[in-house]
Each structure stands twice: as C-alpha cells, then as structure tokens.
Amino acid sequence: MKRKILAFVFLISSFVMFGQEINSARFETIVKALKINKSQIRTEFYTEKKMPNEKDSYIVVLPIFDGQEDEGIYTVRNYLLITDEKGNIKNKYYDPEEITSDAVGLSGITIDTGLYTVSKDIRAFGIRVSFRGQSQPNPYSTEELSLFYRKNGSLKKILNRFEVYSYGGEWDTRCAGEFHETTSTIDLDKKTTANFTDLIIKTQNINRRTKLIKGDCKDFETSKTTYKTLKFSNGKYQ
Template sequence: MKRKILAFVFLISSFMMFGQEINSARFETIVKALKINRSQIRTEFYAEKKMPNEKDSYLVVLPIFDGQEDEGMYTIRNYILITDEKGNIKNKYYDPEEITSDAIGLSGITIDTGLYTVRKDIRAFGIRVSFRGQSQPNPYSTEELSLFYRENGSLKKILNRFEVYSYGGEWDTRCNGAFHETTSTIVLDKKTTANFTDLIIKTQNINRRTKLIKGDCKDFETSKTTFKTLKFSSGKYQ
C-alpha cells in the first residue's frame, strides 16, 4: 500500500513537470519582436501549441521572470500570444496576473485547446498552471485554468485561475494518513447569460484514509460529486 501511495504522488509530480518541445525558429522570432532580454525568460515553462481550428496559427505562452529570486521564491508574468508558424505575432496579451513560486512551487504551464465554445462565434482556449509542494509527509499539488479568446489584435481573459485539480494530505510516510483529491471538469450548458454559454463545473471529491491494521496497510475511500454553474458577468465568468 505504501508503494501505491508513493507511486500516486510520483505520477502527479512527473505529469506536472513534463516539458514541451520548443520550436527554436519561432521562439527566436517572438523574442526579437517583443525585445525581451533572454535572462528574463523562464524557458522551462515556455509552451506552444498549434490551434486546431485555425490555419497557420499557434498559441504561445512566454513566461517573464521578475528578476528577483530569494531562496527559490520568484514571480513570473506571462505573455500569451497567437503567432503564425514562423513566429510573427497576430495577437498579443501581457497578463498582469502574478504567478508566484515559493514553498508550493510552480511545476508546469500547458495550453488547453479543448472545445470551449463560449459563444456561437467564439471558441476560447485555456492556460493551465500547475503547482506542487516538496513535502513527502504533506504532499500537495494543484492546477488552475484560465480561459481566453482573441479580440482584435489582443486577447481577452474570461476565466481567471479557476482551480480544476487539487491533491493533498498528511501521512506518516509508512501507511497511516488522510488524503483528499478534487477533479473538476467543465461542461457547456445549453443556457446562456449575456450571450455567453453558462459553464457547469462538475467536481469529483475523493477522501482517502490509510491505516495500518495487523501489519497490513488498509485503504478506505469515499467519494462525492458536486455541481455548480459559472455565469458570464462584467466581462468574465464568476
């Protein structure tokens, strides 16, 4: 049972730290156009992905380091771009939202091109930001989703850092412990608010306890599914 718990934590860590291949020519064109000092870029979190619904369009996340790091703590802000294959910028958005990596460290940034048809004429895309703690007796990880769509030469953020995954708990590193896990998915409702599709959030909540009984590590689990709806108001989902 101990191996099962450790494997579960390891799989989460491995997934969150998975790197993405960089197209060097496109990267160079973007950096030159934005006139960014290379020392400002956290390339380990750079992400790019082909847009599935558009020809010659690529989504790019360029993480900009604030220049200060103290005992592993630092802050980044993201350029979120749409470019052509060569890296020429079509849409540009500098997200003022600070992403801080500290005791709960930033572990990954990925682009989500799911079918987020938030309006008949608008298909949004997502940016997922993942964090992971370093403590073995107190494992913790989380993932947040922001949604954007293109607007003129920029991008508009309509969902800000909504938590779609969390895992945490406390155990003695042998067997005895308690853990919780929540996983949320977005379902497009048939209803609309302010001409934008309502978003149904389906969340699975799992509580797990492990206990050493007569030399055997026993696993006890309960689960519950909940629903809530996010509606579009004042320019964003809330």
C-alpha cells in the same frame, strides 16, 4: 563555424528537454519582436501549441521573471501570444496576474485547446498552471485553469485561475494518513448568459484514509460529486 553549429544544436536540444513541440526559429522571432532579454525568460515553462481551429496560428506562453529569484522563490507573468508559423505576432496579451513559486513550486504550464465554444463564433482556449509542494509527509498539488479568446489584436481573459484539481493530505510516510483529492471538469450548458454559454462545473471530491491493520496498510475511501454553474457577468465567468 563549428561553434555556431554546436550552439544551434544546444538551443534545439534545450527545448526538447524543457518543452514539447518547440520551434526554436519561432521562439527567436518572438523574443526579437518583444525585445526581451532571454535571461528574463523562465525557459522551462515556455510552451506553444498549434490552434486546431485556425490556419497558421500558434498559441504561445512566454513566462517572464518579475524581479529576481531569491533562494528558489520567484514570480513570473505570462506573455500570451497568437503567432503564425514563423513567429510573427498576431495577438498579444501581457497577463498582469502574478504566478509565484515558493514552498509550493510552479511545476508546469500547459495549453488546453479543448472545445470551449463559449459563444457563437468564439472558441476559447485554456492555460493550465500547476503547482506542487515539496513536503513528503504533507503532499500537496494543484492545477488552475484560465480561459482566453482572441479579440482584435489582443486576448480577452474570461476565466481567471479556476482550480480544476487539488490534492493534499498528511501521513506518517509509512501508512497512516488522510488525503483529499478534488477534480473538476467543465461542460457547456445549453443556457446562455449575456450571450455566453453557461459553464457546468462537475467536481468529484475523494477523501482517503489509510491505516495499518495487522501489518497491512488498508485504504478507506469516500467520494461525492457536486455540480455548480459559472455564468458570464461583467466580462468574465464567475
């Protein structure tokens, strides 16, 4: 009996460490329904979030190993699910897109429930995937956004891995260096294409240069903002 209690406490605490707002009972129901061996799951990236616009509905991302990890290099594919509070699956989608973690490692998967009202009666949600490099003199990080909406018993992907953030550069680890940072946000246009709202992409590009001048590390920065529009065509935004 004591062993069972300790095992249960460990299960709960492990999700507190690796994720936010994780319900262990829901997780167990999902794994059982999908008939997945837990050793296949990259548990530190498992995440779930309540849908703000639907009653008793939760978005779940379940990253599954594709093959085996080799010297820290691995690939995952995501199960994307909509479940009820107990974990019973309403919508299921196995994303064929490979997510590879190598020298630039997978650092996070988060669910974005922003107001992506892409069509009449269709509110999409986002999955954000983040990567980070390990090099100190050549820092690098990026974040990609994919958009999905519910369709019948599955999910429809309408935006695939659009880069919304990137940061990189090269420096001497003391002061001198050059860096670039790009941040994109999505706004909904009033115009539509094929009955889907056009997406306005606002991108801020920042270039920084640091230089040692008379013993002080000086920072020089320039920035530029650009806009472009993504339109719905052939089943997705492009």
